[in-house]
Amino acid sequence: MDIRWDILAEYAPFFLKGTLLTIGLSIASILIGTILGLFIGLGKLMRNKLLALPFSVYVTCFRGTPLLVQILLIHFAVVPLFLGETNAIAAAIVTLSLNAAAYIAEIFRAGIQSIDRGQMEAARSLGMNHVQAMRHVILPQAVKRMIPPLGNEFVVLIKESSLASIVAAPELMYWGKAMQGQYFRVWEPYVTAAIIYLVLTLSLSFLLTRLERRLATE
Amino acid sequence: MIKVEKLKKSFGSNEVLKDINVTVKPQEVVVVIGPSGSGKSTFLRCLNMLESITGGHVYIEGIDLTDKKTDINKVRIEVGMVFQQFNLFPHKTVIENIMLAPMKVRNVPAEKAKAKGLELLRKVGLEDKAEAYPDSLSGGQKQRVAIARALAMEPKIMLFDEPTSALDPEMVGEVLEVMKQLAKEGMTMVVVTHEMGFAKEVGDRVIFMDGGVVVEENVPKELFENPKEDRTKSFLSKVL
Numbered sequence A: 001m002d003i004r005w006d007i008l009a010e011y012a013p014f015f016l017k018g019t020l021l022t023i024g025l026s027i028a029s030i031l032i033g034t035i036l037g038l039f040i041g042l043g044k045l046m047r048n049k050l051l052a053l054p055f056s057v058y059v060t061c062f063r064g065t066p067l068l069v070q071i072l073l074i075h076f077a078v079v080p081l082f083l084g085e086t087n088a089i090a091a092a093i094v095t096l097s098l099n100a101a102a103y104i105a106e107i108f109r110a111g112i113q114s115i116d117r118g119q120m121e122a123a124r125s126l127g128m129n130h131v132q133a134m135r136h137v138i139l140p141q142a143v144k145r146m147i148p149p150l151g152n153e154f155v156v157l158i159k160e161s162s163l164a165s166i167v168a169a170p171e172l173m174y175w176g177k178a179m180q181g182q183y184f185r186v187w188e189p190y191v192t193a194a195i196i197y198l199v200l201t202l203s204l205s206f207l208l209t210r211l212e213r214r215l216a217t218e
Numbered sequence B: 001m002i003k004v005e006k007l008k009k010s011f012g013s014n015e016v017l018k019d020i021n022v023t024v025k026p027q028e029v030v031v032v033i034g035p036s037g038s039g040k041s042t043f044l045r046c047l048n049m050l051e052s053i054t055g056g057h058v059y060i061e062g063i064d065l066t067d068k069k070t071d072i073n074k075v076r077i078e079v080g081m082v083f084q085q086f087n088l089f090p091h092k093t094v095i096e097n098i099m100l101a102p103m104k105v106r107n108v109p110a111e112k113a114k115a116k117g118l119e120l121l122r123k124v125g126l127e128d129k130a131e132a133y134p135d136s137l138s139g140g141q142k143q144r145v146a147i148a149r150a151l152a153m154e155p156k157i158m159l160f161d162e163p164t165s166a167l168d169p170e171m172v173g174e175v176l177e178v179m180k181q182l183a184k185e186g187m188t189m190v191v192v193t194h195e196m197g198f199a200k201e202v203g204d205r206v207i208f209m210d211g212g213v214v215v216e217e218n219v220p221k222e223l224f225e226n227p228k229e230d231r232t233k234s235f236l237s238k239v240l
């Protein structure tokens, strides 16, 4: 089998654009998903079961349904409901963020609950209120334990951003499919896309391992 | 200073404290003894509301903890607590452990909090450990840091829940020494312990608890040498 370098060269600028959008989608969704996830995780931990219920329902729904279904629903139904028309990039960011938030909420909850009860008691016995104890004692310890699972989630999110191609958000996978459709070649576009995803996920893992090591020695 | 009236505490249907009445006067050292599961820890934890109170009243310097209007965080500033498992903050150095609450709760400036922290470390004999992390300390050292941390809030009352039970025997002495010093300086203390020597030497009064009630209380000499209740006698015969 010979490789068609000419069509790869032709598509290189599109792959670059697509990669940038994939990175953009991922970063935006990681940021929004993390903030939302912290909020939902804390919500799930509320002692009042009734108040915690909506947060549990949220997590259950987003973890219990396929991302593909979520992205189609949000793209064709939810975004038009709010914006009047749909927008693939917005729909992709919204879906990836909401989906990641559900997983990240569980990571936060597990991280917080893994801290010994005595830590909260010691902080409270010193006169700190709940928020102060969380902020200065519980969360700093919990965050350290959350980094490995969070890193996993971020890697998953980069890979799952490829589903945005379904709604024609012009990210990496979208251009892979476009190239395949134009030249009826399968190896060049998909292997190229795979390699670029691999580079992205490996870079992220590398950064997270370094961060972990830095925190461990602190 | 502390007044406990008809205190009741249940966990679900399990009534752990049944009608406890105790008063502690300023500068008094009260030692609480009793078999495992008798409710000693629960009693102590009700004094600073680490456990919610099911019934009755606890007054700290006249403030009713069970009153919904009471700001429990204010009361806790006045009541220090030392735990069996130390509960130091592992992500902070020794001096940061001590400075944290004064800075965040009392708004003490960092330099002042640090100076005060170092002074307290000197008092418990650990000045050279200020920059160490808790994980690098021995059990006895950890507990002395925990005492210093509690003292940094300048409490009027100190609660100790079996502060030496998690320690290797050779380290018990150094912690008890710090507590004796504290008692000598006039700190009001409530101490749950199995160290009968400490109870005799330092305690002004000993309370014997069993099955969620105060079975007997007296000055140490009387309680240890002349227990009136059978349950006290049988407990003492096992531990002395």
Ligand SMILES: Nc1ncnc2c1ncn2[C@@H]1O[C@H](COP(=O)(O)OP(=O)(O)OP(=O)(O)O)[C@@H](O)[C@H]1O
Binding pocket: B011, B014, B016, B034, B035, B036, B037, B038, B039, B040, B041, B042, B043
């Ligand atoms: N958080 C809790 N939930 C349910 N039951 C509890 C809880 N804490 C304590 N108990 C129960 O309350 C009873 C008294 O416990 P407590 O810890 O006060 O005893 P103790 O006298 O301190 O015993 P020890 O000497 O073993 O420390 C025990 O039967 C225990 O199982």
Ligand SMILES: [Mg+2]
Binding pocket: B040, B041, B042, B161, B162
């Ligand atoms: Mg106990």
